[in-house]
Amino acid sequence: MKPTPVGIDIAKMVFQVHYVDEETGEIVNRPIKRQKFLEHFVNRSPCLIGIEACGGAHHWARELTKMGHQVKLMPAKYVKAFNIRNKNDAADARAIWLAVQQPGKPVAVKTEMQQAMLALHRMRQQLVKFRTMQINSLRGLLTEYGEVMSKGRAALDGAIPNVLARISERLPAVLVDTLREQWNGLAKLDEQIAAIERRMREWVKQDPAVKAISEIPGVGLLTATAAVATMGDAKVFRSGREFAAWAGLVPRQSGSGGKVNLHGISKRGDTYLRTLLIHGARAVLSHAKDAGPWIEEMRRRRPANVVIVALANKMARMIWAILAHDRPYQRDYVSRKPA
Structure with missing residues (x-):
């Protein structure tokens, strides 16, 4: 019925x-x-x-x-x-x-555990954003008094003790003390972020799916946990290509009269997961000693960012294949259609 x-x-x-x-x-x-x-x-x-x-x-x-x-x-x-x-x-x-009542691809219903992991990701992302805002605020306020520091957390931590010592001679103590408190507050944010990442690692040990895709080069703790939690049921997608398109890692299309024009990536789907995949691909291209012949060949004929997105697309397809077919990662595996 x-x-x-x-x-x-x-x-x-x-x-x-x-x-x-x-x-x-x-x-x-x-x-x-x-x-x-x-x-x-x-x-x-x-x-x-x-x-x-x-x-x-x-x-x-x-x-x-x-x-x-x-x-x-x-x-x-x-x-x-x-x-x-x-x-x-x-x-x-x-x-x-x-x-x-229309045909279409539904959104996979997530389990409570998957939603809990995504909640950890959102809270960690918010803390990282607060930390970045705090660092930029400190640098901007100190610039108003002629104290210019280089970008980055390491540069701030190395320069701010001497900076606070210099400005304490000519500025009110209430301001100097407040700036020092804000700088010390960065350590508390670091502790909260580290605690969330520690809880994520505990989940990795318990979840075989996260452990399996963590073997893919460029897929670390954050990408693996976010991919499993965001995807829900991998079998909702018919292929790895469909999952990569859902993540927004394929070109936008426009055209008429039978002529199709390809543009930049569509940026559809989950922005957070797509960002992690692209950063992971960038890390592979920057630090891998042997990226493989496919990457080397593409590097000779395509711009760097195009190669990064192409590798991120390939990583997304591998993630889907491992989760949908319940198989381990194999570096030299070649997919072939059955005869």
């Missing part, structure tokens, strides 16, 4: 539900309070439930799946195409109901 399609626009306290009653043909579009949301679906026959992939969507998808319903998470930009008039909860729920 074909499951009944249902569109749900989730929110903080009130959810909007849209479906067509199979028995009466009545179009139902009504709000449901958060406390009674799961109660509404607990005794219903299996439904095909569409939800936008936004905050809280993975939690509700897991809860509805436990009840036997089929949940399809969709990117918001795909749903937007079906909302042709005013934007409100009722119209959004109807647009989701229309979108869930």
